[in-house]
Amino acid sequence: MKIVRVGFDVPLDTLFDYRCDDATDADVGKRVLAPFGRRNAIGVVLEVADQSNVAPARLKAVTRVLRAAPAFAAQDIALMRFAAEYYQHPLGAVVLSALPAALREVRRQPAKALTHYALTAHGAQISVDEMPKRALTKRRVLELFQASKELDSVAVGALVASEKQALRQLIAAGLVEQREGTLTAAAPTAEQPAPPIYGPELTADQTAAVAALTDDLDGFKPHLLLGVTGSGKTEVYLRVIDAVLARGRQALLLVPEISLTPQLHASVCARFPQVPVVSLHSGLNETERLTHWVAAQSGAARIVLGTRLAVFAPLPALGLIVVDEEHDASFKQSEGFRYSARDLAVVRARQRGVPIVLGSATPALETWHNAASGRYQLTRLPNRINNTVPRIVCVNTRNERLQDGLAPALIAAITRRIEAREQVLIFINRRGYAPVLMCHECAWLSNCHRCTAKLVLHLKDRRLHCHHCGHQAPVPLACPDCGNADLSPVGQGTQRIEAALAAQFPQARVLRIDRDSTRRRDAWRGMRDQIEAREVDILVGTQILAKGHDFPNLSLVGVLNADSLLYSTDFRAPERLYALLTQVAGRAGRANTPGDVLIQTDFPDHPLYAALRNQNFPSFVDDLLNERRAAGFPPFQYQALLRAEAAKLDAAMQWLTRAAAIAKSFNEGITIYEPVPAGMTRLAGRERAQLLVQASNRQRLQRFLAAWRARLSDKRASTARWSIDVDPLEL
Ligand code: ADP
Ligand code: ZN
Ligand code: ZN
Secondary structure, eight states, rough: EEEEEEOOOOSSOOOOOOEETOOOOGGTEEEEEETTEEEEEEEEEEEEEEESSSSSOOOOOEEEEESSSSOOOHHHHHHHHHHHHHHTTHHHHHHHHHOGGGGGGGGGGGGOOEEEEEEEEHHHHHHHHGSTTOOOOHHHHHHHHHHHHHHHHHHHHTTTTTHHHHHHHHHHHHHHEEEEEEOOOOOOOOOOOOOOOOOOOOOOOHHHHHHHHTOOSSSSSEEEEEEOTSOHHHHHHHHHHHHHHHHOOEEEEESGGGGOOHHHHHHHHHOTTOOEEEEESSSSOOOHHHHHHHHHHHHHOOOEEEEEGGGOOTTTEEEEEETTTTTTTBBOOOSSSBBBHHHHHHHHHHHHHHHEEEEEEEOOOOOOHHHHHTEEEEEEEEEOTTTOOOOEEEEEEETOOBBBTTTTTHHHHHHHHHHHTTTTEEEEESSSSSEEEEEEETHHHHHHHEEEEEBBEEETTTEEETTTTTEEEEOSSTTTTTOOOEEEEOOOOOOHHHHHHHHOOOTOEEEETTTTTTOTTTTHHHHHHHTTOOSEEEEEEEEGGTTOOOOOEEEEEEEEGGGGGGOSSSSHHHHHHHHHHHHHHTTTSSSSSSSEEEHHHHHHHOHHHHHHHTTHHHHHHHHHHHHHHTTTTTTTSEEEEEEEEEEOOOOOOHHHHHHHHHHHOSSSEEEEEEEEEEEEEEEEEEEEEEEEEEOOOOOHHHHHHHHHHHHHHOOOOOOSSEEEESSSOOO
């Protein structure tokens, strides 16, 4: 008797056994339709076995194995199995969450037939020269098909309108035909003739970096590419990808947030016009997500550009993984299945025996430590392409009178740059008008009643917004506590700075860029065009502006309110602030104008600012590492956080106290801390607490967590919702 063990999208660790007489080992990773409870559900075969512990009479049969449709390969399942075990999450839930929604839904099965396009025999014989000279587009599309024989619907979807029309004509003429099903994976081929490269001539640093990164493409090799901002890391990635494509392999390029890095997508597509490139990120609609995923899975897409979830994209011919801005916190999923895509990317590269490049100007301490200890090979790009270095200066605001949050020295600098017709970026880490509304009579503050957070005043709709739970309220006409009618906004957000700059520089064109102003899907693109066309003099914005953008005319960056990030209880705060400020500072002087960076601060002598002024990441980070070692923090210790939430804080704390007692009853070499309320205790009306455990040995912590979780899951009548966060980033 053949049994398949199936995972479903349920929060249970168990797999479910079904009879499936024709099952073979090749079915691992295939989707099945099977009776589940009172309905039919889609699951994924995770194991094939000869016997089951379920009594034969109670063993149901699968309704159908969906063999014809796209599926995971066994090697994809191996990665997800590792992830499920390491991050203490049910395997079925992990696997199903990695499938596009369209492949998870019963009503859609069998999935709408996918199509691709192929050159017919007739199309292969005909010479382009037999076509009318004027039919330029038709000739080009036919050439495209003669070169690649088959194109999937994604590649065809990327054609422009006139090319699509030409394609329809070619189909009508019988030169190309539409076929059912997806492209089958192209097997890795031997060395193909390298297509011409249209990129710039590499600098000596880049040449050396490319040589180091392509030195051995045939085995697992982890690299850290440490390159200052503007050092041309992207160009290096493109060359390495090129070398991998030439070997007939696929490249996976992971980026923090695709909508924020459209330039990268554009440069990849521009560099490899003949190569199918797909993106995988949360901004896609269901159909896009499905076709892109299938293109990756079939091998048709040769480059996959994606955010963290793309780390699970099935890639039959994977030959390289690149993680750009590897330090970015968005690679860690912060709820539900809390995995680190960066760390899993390294695991995946090892499993598949391929090189991985982690790139950053300010690598995570964990990554830096791995490079320092020789586990990762370190390659540096120490200079900017244009050989300028932005000057970073602190503006002491302690005894200054600020005008709407702006110091006189910053205002003077802005004036000079605008007169020189250069662009200015003012960075502030808060959106909205003012972070809180206050009554000066009784000290009432606009608190969110559902969260441990303040309601932020927004000017556009004149309402108070909670940035954590989305709660909104009208601005009260008078203080709810004492009736005082004179409520005042305290502090600055992007909207207030925008207004202040507009008042201060009436002749300048000010553009605000934050989540509020870029909510519309392509708003950001329009803004970038405006900036590029020099229709903007001053940009005001949040982190959105910090990442990866190249603004050639921007020569001054002003940083407001950085101090608020300086003193935090989280031991990772300095590391994060340094990375953020490096990114922001990196926007200045990217073309030929040398850049200036002015940081307004009450603490100009703080070591972090001193390190930033010297732009010496290695020395800053070595100091931090010494502190971490002395304090017994990661990367010298491995941590996990047990999080619990309940309607009342007491309930969450009591549950954690019991969990701590259980842990202490069988722990060996694990440090178990006391439960504490979470930093943000209330969130969306729930109260949260947490319990930290740590160990100096990763395997030991893993064994402990598995045993602990099993014991905790046993306690059915739990009053708290809980989860385990392995390698937590936020404490
Ligand atoms: P990073 O990602 O390291 O901050 P980028 O990859 O954005 O840097 O490169 C900075 C700028 O330098 C980009 O405008 C890029 O097009 C340009 N660039 C990169 N390499 C070269 C080169 N070899 N010659 C000329 N320009 C280059
Ligand atoms: Zn009051
Ligand atoms: Zn709230």
